[in-house]
Every structure is written in structure tokens, then in C-alpha cells.
Amino acid sequence: YTSKRFFFEFSPLSLSIILRSLSLSLCRCLPSDLFFLCFDMFTSSLSLVSRRMLAQRAASSFSALCPQQTALYASAPVSSASSSVKTSNPVTFEVYRWSENPDGPQKEPTTQLYTIDTNECGPMMLDALLKIKEIDPTLTLRRSCREGICGSCAMNISGTNTLACLCSIEDAKKRAKKGPGQLIPSSVIPVYPLPHMPVVKDLVPDLSTFYEQHASVEPWLQSNATPAKEHLQSVAQRKHLDGLYECVLCACCSTSCPSYWWSGSVVKEGEPQYLGPAVLLQAFRWIVDSRDDKTEQRLKSLQENHLKLYACHGILNCSMVCPKHLAPGEAIAKLKVLMDTPAAGQKSAAPLANATYKELFL
Amino acid sequence: MMRATTLAKLAASASRTTPYARTLSFHTNTSASSSLLASSSVPTACTAALSLSQQQRGVSTSFIRKRVNPVERPVSPHVAIYQFPLPAITSITHRACGVSLAAVVSYASFVSLTDSPCELLSSIDSVVAAGGLPLVATKFAVGAPLAYHYINGLRHLVWDTTGKGLDLESAKQSAIAVIVAGGAIGLALAFVGN
Numbered sequence: 402y403t404s405k406r407f408f409f410e411f412s413p414l415s416l417s418i419i420l421r422s423l424s425l426s427l428c429r430c431l432p433s434d435l436f437f438l439c440f441d442m443f444t445s446s447l448s449l450v451s452r453r454m455l456a457q458r459a460a461s462s463f464s465a466l467c468p469q470q471t472a473l474y475a476s477a478p479v480s481s482a483s484s485s486v487k488t489s490n491p492v493t494f495e496v497y498r499w500s501e502n503p504d505g506p507q508k509e510p511t512t513q514l515y516t517i518d519t520n521e522c523g524p525m526m527l528d529a530l531l532k533i534k535e536i537d538p539t540l541t542l543r544r545s546c547r548e549g550i551c552g553s554c555a556m557n558i559s560g561t562n563t564l565a566c567l568c569s570i571e572d573a574k575k576r577a578k579k580g581p582g583q584l585i586p587s588s589v590i591p592v593y594p595l596p597h598m599p600v601v602k603d604l605v606p607d608l609s610t611f612y613e614q615h616a617s618v619e620p621w622l623q624s625n626a627t628p629a630k631e632h633l634q635s636v637a638q639r640k641h642l643d644g645l646y647e648c649v650l651c652a653c654c655s656t657s658c659p660s661y662w663w664s665g666s667v668v669k670e671g672e673p674q675y676l677g678p679a680v681l682l683q684a685f686r687w688i689v690d691s692r693d694d695k696t697e698q699r700l701k702s703l704q705e706n707h708l709k710l711y712a713c714h715g716i717l718n719c720s721m722v723c724p725k726h727l728a729p730g731e732a733i734a735k736l737k738v739l740m741d742t743p744a745a746g747q748k749s750a751a752p753l754a755n756a757t758y759k760e761l762f763l
Numbered sequence: 764m765m766r767a768t769t770l771a772k773l774a775a776s777a778s779r780t781t782p783y784a785r786t787l788s789f790h791t792n793t794s795a796s797s798s799l800l801a802s803s804s805v806p807t808a809c810t811a812a813l814s815l816s817q818q819q820r821g822v823s824t825s826f827i828r829k830r831v832n833p834v835e836r837p838v839s840p841h842v843a844i845y846q847f848p849l850p851a852i853t854s855i856t857h858r859a860c861g862v863s864l865a866a867v868v869s870y871a872s873f874v875s876l877t878d879s880p881c882e883l884l885s886s887i888d889s890v891v892a893a894g895g896l897p898l899v900a901t902k903f904a905v906g907a908p909l910a911y912h913y914i915n916g917l918r919h920l921v922w923d924t925t926g927k928g929l930d931l932e933s934a935k936q937s938a939i940a941v942i943v944a945g946g947a948i949g950l951a952l953a954f955v956g957n
Contacts, residue, residue: 501834507834510837560846576846591844597841599838721851728930730934731926734929
């Protein structure tokens, strides 16, 4: 994967934008911004910013450029009494578009700008995207429950992975304005698919590798006992599962992890790969379940190669981004601590590892 | 019945790779040489495992995920569009400081062992003699990465050995603390001493 496939090209505007962004960011006088500025400057987001700046200027006169769009709103049935006092709140979205070409070579992905009146739709980003589908029905996205429990509508909105049904338009606008992620704040809300995933179409990523990684940790109860009724569990043992079982497998965390980008999401056959925070959280969920009897095998399988667990370097993008407010980073750290115990094949346990093991299993 | 056979399979497999673990290795990238896109293809190992289990259950095996038309798909943009939060910034800075420290140490060691250590020492002396801003800047440029990397390293040590301090609030607070402390000690190293 090289920059050849980046559809952002450097534009002559980028230099002026660098200077503007320098002055803007220095005014904030925060060391973290400076670090990020240096980091971001060396990516090809410069041209992206120039496109977005142009989009921002265009958005104000967008309705003039696209009379068809405004015509769609004018034709919505509205009573004459209220139409005069009806206010509109137009918001512009920049949405990633790509579809495969069934015959012949594939074309490059692009972004498409849409302006909609957010007073005409619900408050969440999913409502906005479905409103955009009224203008352009070819925009493709996954969605189902519209209440943040199925995990289908996971995508990257204003630079952060969330569920579209849980991300309000106002929140997305604020994040897009604040920056410094887009180098220059903008009122255009960028909507992209989950990062570094193969794209099926538009905002739909190919999650098959993710699902296979999940299957590989054997996420089901493996118990030696066959009780007549339930597998019994104390209240304290059940409490260990809190914060683990609620995962909806939306893949927001895994696709936010740079380590997963480089060694987990797009993998060659037979090569070791990083499982990702979501799958490791689930692996931890089954290791910590008192009813499960395959703890040793589960722990040992994570030591199979140097990447399965240990490609995690504590970047903690996963915990920052989880829409269910879980902490995969914490679970992975506990997994690493448990690797130091006799259950995982070590001869003796470090004292702190022993403490964690006792807290979790005894 | 199904569960018993699965358990038996698990018990029988002495090696660490289970039948399901092998499904990891099948996501092929067919045109490897010039392909810059991820290509989807038929997952043969997974198909075999699935059909075996489905045969046991007497389910029709025709409805298995088959990608008959492998298409070269683009990879969605990542670094260019992602808004990295503060803990991620501290993490990449930790790596950058580590690389620069290693480079400086390697260079100094190489020069001391081979070419002419006197040249390196004399250039250091000239910077020291010059004094003022160049000296402070150089000392900060060497001392700040060292201080920051060291303190962030302690933060990682706490995470790795105790598994505590990884919830969101603690992570953000410790990130700010590390940046402030690293910067402060770097400044101290820059101004104090000669």
C-alpha cells in the first residue's frame, strides 16, 4: 500500500494552508498541538485540507451551484402558514465514495459533498446520512438498529470512529471545527469508512478478516463440567465480565489502532497478524469467565507469535473511541500481565502478575 | 453432540494451533507483487472447517461465503483523515524520541570507535564555548527527548506490570503529566550546568 493509492494529491494551495495553519496552531500555545502539527504536516492531509477549504467556501454558495438540491426541499409538502417562518440549518458533509467497476479497471475513490437541511432530519449522523440518501440514493452504508446496539453503522466521522446512530450532528460539527485533526478547522463534516479497511462500497468496509480473527479465539464457553442446570457463578465472578460482555463487535476500536492498520487489518496469507483490541477484549472475556475451563490453552494461544497480542504498544486509541465506553486497552494490559503467570506457561509468577491473577481467578 | 465433538477436537490437538486458529492465515493477497489493494478471495481453509461442522449438523453446505469475483479493493484512508487524540500523540512522540536518541547514541558511538572522536569532542566543545542560544537549543534538543522518553517509559512500565491507569481519564491525565514533566526536565537540563 503506497501513496500511489492515495487519492489526495498535493495542490498549489497547500503551501499557503501550511502557513495559515502554523499561525493558527501556534496561537493555541499547547505542546500537544505542536507535536501533532509536526506529525500532520508530513502526511498528505495537506491537499485534503485545501479541498475542504474550497468545500467550505463552496458550501456557502452550494445551494446556488446546485439548484436541483434546493428544488428537492422546496418540493417537500409544507403548509403555507409555517413555511414562511421555517428556519433552515444547512450542514455540508464530505462523504467518501467508491464503487467497484464490474468490467475493466477500478477507478480511484473520491469524496462527494452534500448539503442538507438538518432541521428536516433527526439529530444523529445516521439521520443525516439517510437524508443524504434521499438526494443521492446510491450512497451505501450499513445500518440497522439506529440505537447503538447492533454496531452496523460504525464509520469515521470528523476524524473519529463512532457509530453514526450515536454521533450527533452538532457533536460532529464541533469536532470538525475544533481540529487540529484537519489542520484547519472546517465546518464541513468529513465522513469516511473505518480506517485502513478494504472497501466494499462507499462507507461499507470488508470486515471478514475482523470476523475471522474473532472466530480464531474460540469465543464460546468450553467447560469440562456438564451440570444438570446452569453453570453456577458467584456475584463477584460475574462482575469480572462487566465491561467485557457489552462489546457489540462494531470494529471501531480495532480500526482506530495504528498497530492494527499496519499488521492486522489487511494481511497476507500465512503471515502472523495482530488480532486487534476488539478480539483481544473478547479473548480476555473468555479467559476471565469462571465457567470456562480452557484458560491455559487460551492464554497460550496468544503467545503463538510475536504479533497476536504483543503488537499492542499502548497507543490507547481503542479506549478513546469505543462507542459503548469499554476499555480494550485495559483488557489487553491485563492479558499481558497474565502472560507472566504459571497458567500461561511461565515457571514462576511475578508478584504483581500473581496479584492480578488472584484478583481475577480466585 | 456438536459440542462434544468440538471439545474432543480441542483435547486431541496437542499443538497450539487449533482448527479454527488456522482460519487466520487464509486472507490471501493474490497479485502480491504489484497489488497495492487488498484483494478478496475464496477462503479455502475456512470453507473446509465450516463445511465439516455444517455436515455434522446436516446443514446445506452450498451457502458458504464465496467471493467468486475477487476485486481489487481500495484501502480506506487512515493517517490522512484520522484525528489522533492526546494519548496517541504521546505514544508516537515516545517512538520518535526513542528513534532520535538511538540515532544520536549510535552516531556518537560509531564516531568514537572508528573515525575521529576528537572531531566530535571538539565540535561539542565549540558549541559549549559559543554559549547562549545555540548551546541551550542543542542541550534541549538532546535532553528533552531523553527526559520525555524516560518518563513515558515509566508510564509504560506501570501499565505493563500492574495493568492499572489505563482507563480513559487516567490515560489522559498521565499523558498531560508526562508531557509537562518531560518538557520541564528538558528545559532544566538545557539551562542548568554547562
